[in-house]
Amino acid sequence: MNGKPYGYHNMIFSWIDTISNNYPPPLDAHVVASVMTVWNKLQPDYAASMWTEALNKRLGTKGLDLPEIIVESEKRGMTFDKLLTIPEKDNWVYTDGQSASCVAYVLMMYKEAGLFEPISSSIDVTEFTIKDAYILNFFEANMTRLPSWCNKDDTVKLPFCQIKGRYRMELPGYNAMEPYAHMNERCASLPPDYVRDENC
Known part of the structure; x- marks a missing residue:
């Protein structure tokens, strides 16, 4: 992925899974559309690279600007x-290349390695x-199999090895979910607690 764009194409959309249960108040799709419309007028090239191309991918169209996308939709x-809410697809390639955030890049390697089979x-x-x-x-569940240095001299035994850092990582739900088809494509998650449905 060296020289490829960071995942801004897909990061903008990956958290929007539902029509109304992902936006922090007072934000909603109408506000998003308004911001996109204004930005489209002020910075059309920037808007095209940030979301217009991604919206075209969702419609299966090419080259439509934001007003045309809204009309076509x-x-x-x-x-x-x-x-x-249409999910981002791993195989979408944007004009500046394949787009992946750091976590998507790691998970692409997991996927290629067959972990999702x-x-x-x-x-x-x-x-x-x-x-x-x-x-x-996907991770080791048997804490006795972790290296001896992993939790040495720590009063709290973590179920994983934190290699570096001044503060202890808290990873709620670590290593707890079996992958399922179309995972994370329809998950509500509202602030401030971002609690999800049981199967998300």
Whole structure:
């Protein structure tokens, strides 16, 4: 991925899984559309690289600007807020190359290594957040098999090795979730606690 763009194309959309249960108040899809519209007028080139191309991918179109995307979406009977919830696909390649955040890049390697088999074809890791990565039950569950230095001289025994850092990492739900088809594509998560449904 050297020389490729960071995952800004997909990061903007990976957290929007539902029409109304992902936006921190007072934000909603209408505010998002308004910001995109204003930004599209002020910085059309920037808007094109940030979200217009991604919205075109969701519609299966090319080269439409934001107003045309909204019109095309309405023609298809799809509201703009519904368009925003269409999951990012790992195989989408943008004009500046394949887009992946750091966590998506790591999970792409897991996927290539076969960790998501037999459901690999139904997993798009660009929909994952950092939490989604560490809750996967891909890691050593038997603490006795961790290296002896891992929790040495620590009053709290973590279920993982924290190699470096001044503060202890807290990873709620670490190593607890079995991957499932279309994982993280329809998960509500509202602030301030970002509590998710049981199967997300």
